[in-house]
Every structure is written in structure tokens, then in C-alpha cells.
Amino acid sequence: MNKISSPIKFEQKQITFLKRKSTKSIIHKITIYIISIIMSMVILLPISWLLTGALKATGESIYSIPVSWFPTNSFHFENFLKVLNYPTFPLWRPMLNTLFLVVLNVIGVVLSNALIGYAFARLSFPGRDFLFKVVIFTMFVPSTVLLIPQFLVFLKLGWYGTYLPLWVPAFFGSAWNIFIVRQYMRSFPKDLDEAALLDGCNHFQVFTKIILPLSKPVLAVIGVFTVLSVWNEFTRPLIYLNDQTLYPISIGINYFRTVTRSGLNPNLNLVMAGAFISMVPMLILYYFTQDKLVGGIASVGIKG
Amino acid sequence: MDKPKSIAVYRLRKKEITAAYLFLAPWIIGFIVFQLIPIGYSLYASFTDWSLIRPNSHWVNFDNYINMFTHDIYFFTSLSNTIKYVGLTVIPSVIIGLLLALVLNQKIKGMNLFRTILYAPAVIPVVATSILWLNLFNYKMGPINLFLHAIGVVNPPNWMLDPAWFIPAVAITSLWGVGGGAIIFLAGLQNINNSLYEAAEIDGASSWHKFIWITIPMISPSLFFMLITGLVGAFEIFAPAYIMGARADMVIGNQYRFYMLNMYINGFTQGKLGYSSALGWIYIIIVAITIGLVFKFTEKYVYYETGQRG
Numbered sequence: 271m272n273k274i275s276s277p278i279k280f281e282q283k284q285i286t287f288l289k290r291k292s293t294k295s296i297i298h299k300i301t302i303y304i305i306s307i308i309m310s311m312v313i314l315l316p317i318s319w320l321l322t323g324a325l326k327a328t329g330e331s332i333y334s335i336p337v338s339w340f341p342t343n344s345f346h347f348e349n350f351l352k353v354l355n356y357p358t359f360p361l362w363r364p365m366l367n368t369l370f371l372v373v374l375n376v377i378g379v380v381l382s383n384a385l386i387g388y389a390f391a392r393l394s395f396p397g398r399d400f401l402f403k404v405v406i407f408t409m410f411v412p413s414t415v416l417l418i419p420q421f422l423v424f425l426k427l428g429w430y431g432t433y434l435p436l437w438v439p440a441f442f443g444s445a446w447n448i449f450i451v452r453q454y455m456r457s458f459p460k461d462l463d464e465a466a467l468l469d470g471c472n473h474f475q476v477f478t479k480i481i482l483p484l485s486k487p488v489l490a491v492i493g494v495f496t497v498l499s500v501w502n503e504f505t506r507p508l509i510y511l512n513d514q515t516l517y518p519i520s521i522g523i524n525y526f527r528t529v530t531r532s533g534l535n536p537n538l539n540l541v542m543a544g545a546f547i548s549m550v551p552m553l554i555l556y557y558f559t560q561d562k563l564v565g566g567i568a569s570v571g572i573k574g
Numbered sequence: 575m576d577k578p579k580s581i582a583v584y585r586l587r588k589k590e591i592t593a594a595y596l597f598l599a600p601w602i603i604g605f606i607v608f609q610l611i612p613i614g615y616s617l618y619a620s621f622t623d624w625s626l627i628r629p630n631s632h633w634v635n636f637d638n639y640i641n642m643f644t645h646d647i648y649f650f651t652s653l654s655n656t657i658k659y660v661g662l663t664v665i666p667s668v669i670i671g672l673l674l675a676l677v678l679n680q681k682i683k684g685m686n687l688f689r690t691i692l693y694a695p696a697v698i699p700v701v702a703t704s705i706l707w708l709n710l711f712n713y714k715m716g717p718i719n720l721f722l723h724a725i726g727v728v729n730p731p732n733w734m735l736d737p738a739w740f741i742p743a744v745a746i747t748s749l750w751g752v753g754g755g756a757i758i759f760l761a762g763l764q765n766i767n768n769s770l771y772e773a774a775e776i777d778g779a780s781s782w783h784k785f786i787w788i789t790i791p792m793i794s795p796s797l798f799f800m801l802i803t804g805l806v807g808a809f810e811i812f813a814p815a816y817i818m819g820a821r822a823d824m825v826i827g828n829q830y831r832f833y834m835l836n837m838y839i840n841g842f843t844q845g846k847l848g849y850s851s852a853l854g855w856i857y858i859i860i861v862a863i864t865i866g867l868v869f870k871f872t873e874k875y876v877y878y879e880t881g882q883r884g
Binding site: 302 | 595619674705816817854
């Protein structure tokens with residue numbers, strides 16, 4: 271008797287179980303939405319507050335009670351033009367300076383790391399494993415450790431006050447990029463190189479004709495990362511540059527704070543406008559490259 | 575018959591090796607010129623009184639290192655500030671990052687939008703972030719203190735000018751960018767084979783047990799990676815301290831200094847390059863020991879799917 275009725279009971283149990291699960295999953299979904307929305311607000315509200323401040327009239331305080339999180343009554347879009355053409359320190363200049371540094375750095379980073387990554391990924395030579403271990407080791411050396419040592423050398427070379435320390439090193443590869451490029455280039459079948467070599471290509475031709483075209487996606491990723499990091503770079507420009515006309519956007523915005531101050535009035539609306547201008551290009555770049563970028567970071571995080 | 579072939583093979587090998595070193599040349603030159611030589615040079619400089627404001631420098635033995643511990647009032651302040659900051663940011667950002675990743679890993683409509691938003695602070699230039707938060711933390715009128723007032727905090731902290739609150743304020747500013755870490759955890763979570771969870775469910779495991787016995791071990795390489803890079807990043811905190819501390823400098827007299835900032839002020843504001851190099855070497859030793867300890871204590875907990883330790 272018992273044995274016969276148990277399957278039916280079991281079914282009933284399962285039905286109530288499923289019902290419970292669906293109400294449970296609705297609650298679960300709502301919780302996830304609430305957390306996600308709070309999280310997004312924590313990120314978006316400060317940015318929106320920055321924009322609100324940037325759009326306020328000169329002389330108007332960026333602070334108010336209650337806090338104005340959104341631009342509702344002041345829309346002084348001319349503030350952006352004002353800071354770009356500010357008489358004593360027009361921000362278009364640091365923007366152009368940064369663009370110049372970005373272009374040189376991207377060329378250097380893509381070129382050098384493609385070459386180096388190719389050697390580590392596709393060629394066999396004595397000392398390869400040892401040299402690659404050195405690369406891995408330097409990945410974990412904080413860049414600031416080299417800050418003062420490099421400054422001493424560049425000072426002796428007479429590079430102080432020029433752009434040279436800010437772009438020349440890019441042409442000599444960097445550990446993280448070598449690692450990412452090498453991982454990617456290793457994933458192609460070995461037959462590719464062998465077939466090309468049999469056809470009479472030399473290694474440089476294998477590189478330019480076969481591996482380089484296949485590696486475009488990973489090179490794009492390190493290129494975008496380079497744009498972000500050069501745009502963001504603060505410490506090195508700060509120690510190497512002494513002429514305000516050479517300032518890139520990072521230290522330019524910080525310097526701009528002292529320029530806009532008139533007496534006791536810090537003109538925070540203009541400072542906010544400057545800060546906003548400095549982040550917009552990066553947010554746009556991020557928006558259009560996010561899938562590749564996130565994939566790139568993730569692959570390092572998992573394999574690292 | 576055998577000989578010509580082996581000569582051909584030999585020539586091919588030789589060609590490959592020559593090519594390899596040509597391809598590697600930029601890195602080898604760069605490593606020597608931009609890393610090895612500077613490091614050696616700064617080790618030498620740390621034993622001299624090299625200064626930008628004096629023409630000649632002299633060998634001073636261990637004076638720089640001794641002065642650090644006996645005469646520099648900012649050495650210990652800046653070191654303890656930095657350690658506090660590391661403590662306030664590294665572990666919290668790993669934990670918050672992981673929790674956020676668990677949320678972002680849920681399959682609901684619109685999740686891509688949330689992911690995009692969450693990662694955004696990681697691409698905002700640090701100068702803009704610092705200026706933004708400097709003003710959010712304004713004592714009387716800043717949105718943060720107004721919010722604290724609204725929820726009943728009578729005496730909200732004077733974030734930027736109170737030495738006790740400056741470090742937490744900088745830490746909060748950094749934690750705003752925690753989404754960058756969450757994305758790495760998210761990729762780790764998505765890499766976990768679902769059959770592991772299914773097997774555990776058949777065995778009747780609860781969500782908590784699945785998290786502890788499957789999720790955590792499977793993403794331990796990401797956890798380890800974030801811990802190490804987080805530590806390195808937190809020790810080298812500079813720009814936010816430099817930007818947000820500018821006013822504090824005048825009012826509370828350097829209590830806000832972080833290690834890198836102290837090194838910068840000694841080396842570049844005061845021109846004491848020899849002393850600053852010595853500070854740099856102590857920094858290298860402290861960071862190396864910390865990372866070494868983390869490696870030692872976490873290594874056995876990190877699980878690599880391939881069975882290799884990497």
C-alpha cells in the first residue's frame with residue numbers, strides 16, 4: 271500500500287516545491303534588481319552631481335540644500351567652451367598634448383609588444399623560459415618602485431622637462447602587455463608558421479603576414495588600455511614636466527584648479543566643467559569597446 | 575645522407591634563434607636601460623646626499639637610512655597612513671567586488687546595462703575622481719555630510735581636514751572604483767562549469783555550501799590575483815592623496831601624508847634625491863615582504879584547474 275501511493279505523494283510534493291520555487295525566484299529577482307539599482311545610483315549620482323555643478327552659472331555655488339543631484343535649473347553649457355578657451359590656461363592645449371602622447375604611446379606599445387609577444391609565443395630559443403619568468407616577475411613589480419630610479423637616469427640623460435620620458439619607454443614593451451599578447455598568439459596552430467616557413471618565408475614574414483593579422487583583436491585591446499592609462503597618468507607627467515604649456519590633461523586639470531581661483535572664489539563650476547571634459551572621452555571610448563576590454567581584463571585575471 | 579640534413583636543420587635552428595633575439599631586442603634593451611640600470615643607480619644614490627639644490631654629492635654611508643628612522647617625523651606617519659589605507663581598501667574591495675560579481679552574474683533583463691555602469695568609474699581619470707570626491711566630502715555643504723545629517727548623524731566628520739577621517743575618505747574614493755575588480759570576478763564565475771553545481775544539487779547541497787565548496791575554490795585564482803594587484807595598487811596610492819590633501823597640507827600640517835607622497839615631497843619638492851631613493855628602497859622591501867607573505871599563506875588555498883601552479 272505504502273509503496274504504491276508514494277509516487278503520487280512524491281509528485282504532489284514536487285508540485286508544491288515548484289510553486290514555492292517560482293515565488294522564491296520572483297523575490298530573488300526583485301532583490302537582485304534592487305541591489306543593482308542602488309549600486310548604479312552610487313556610481314551615477316556623483317557623476318550627475320558633477321555635471322550639475324559644471325552647468326551652474328559663475329558665482330553660483332555648486333552646493334545647495336537639498337542637494338541638486340540633477341541639472342534642473344542651470345544649463346550653462348557655455349562653461350565647457352569657457353574652460354576650453356580659458357584665457358590664462360586654455361584646456362584645449364592639455365587635451366592636444368595628451369592626444370600627442372596617446373598616439374605615440376599606442377604606436378609604441380602595439381609595435382613593441384607584438385614583436386616581443388611573437389618571440390615568446392611562436393619561437394623556441396635557449397633561455398626562453400628563463401626570460402619569460404623575468405617578464406612574469408616584473409609584472410608584479412609596482413611601477414612606482416621605478417619612479418625615482420628612472421627619474422635619476424632620465425635626469426642624467428637630460429630628458430627632464432621634455433616628453434621623452436613619457437613615450438620612449440613605450441617602444442620597449444611592458445610585462446602585462448607582453449603576457450596578454452603572448453597568451454593570445456600561442457592559441458594559433460603551429461602548422462601556420464611551419465607551412466609559411468616551408469614556402470620560403472622568413473620569421474619576420476611569418477610575423478607580418480600571418481601572426482600579426484590574426485592578432486589584431488588582442489592588439490586592439492592593449493591599444494585601448496594604453497589610451498586609458500596615458501589619459502589617466504598623473505605621477506610621471508607631474509615629476510617630468512615643468513612647463514605648463516606641455517601639461518597633459520591629468521595634471522592640467524589639477525593645475526586648472528589653481529588658475530580658476532579668483533580671490534576667495536574657487537569657481538568650482540569651472541573646475542567641475544574641466545573635470546567633466548576630462549572624463550567624457552574615456553567614457554565614450556569605454557562604451558564602444560567595453561566587450562573587448564572586459565574580455566581582455568578577464569583573461570588576465572583568470573590566467574594570471 | 576644524414577649530414578646535409580642535420581646541417582640544414584642546424585641552419586634553420588640558428589635562424590630561428592637569431593630571429594627570436596632580434597624580436598626580443600626591444601624588451602631586453604628596455605629591461606636593461608629602463609629597469610636594471612635605474613634600479614642599480616638608485617641603490618647607489620640612496621647612499622649619497624645627492625640633492626637638486628647642491629652641485630656636488632657625497633657618499634654618506636647609511637645616513638639616509640638611519641635618518642629615516644631617527645629624524646624624519648613623516649616617515650612613520652606616512653607609513654602607518656599607508657598601512658591603514660591598505661587595510662581599509664584591499665580586503666573590502668575583494669569582498670565587495672566578489673559580492674557585486676555574484677549579483678552581476680544573475681541572469682535578469684538589463685544586467686548588461688548594470689555591468690556597463692558598474693565598470694565606468696574604473697575608466698574615469700583619477701584626477702576627475704579625486705576632484706569630484708574632494709567636493710562631495712565638503713564639510714558643511716557636501717552631499718555626503720548632508721546625507722549623513724539627513725539620516726540623523728549630528729556631527730558628521732570633517733573628512734578632508736581631520737587626520738582621522740582623511741584616510742577613510744580616500745579609501746571610500748578608491749572603493750568607488752570597485753567595479754573594476756567585480757568584472758574580473760564575474761569572468762571567473764562564468765568560467766565555472768555548471769555541472770559542478772548540478773552534481774552538488776543532486777547531493778542536496780544548500781546555496782551556502784555550493785558557494786563555500788564550489789564557487790570560492792573555483793575562483794580562487796581570481797581572488798589571489800585581485801589580492802596581489804590590490805595590495806600593490808594600494809601601497810602606491812598617490813594621485814588622490816596629492817590632489818585631496820593639498821588643502822589639508824596647509825591646515826593640518828602633513829598628517830595626511832602617504833608613503834609615496836612623502837617620497838615625492840622629499841625627492842621633488844625638496845630636491846633630496848639621495849634621501850628619496852633610500853625611502854624608495856625601504857618601500858621596495860616593505861612591499862616585497864608583504865607580497866611574499868601573502869604568497870606564502872595563500873598559495874595552498876589557490877586551486878588551478880589544470881593542476882599546474884602558475
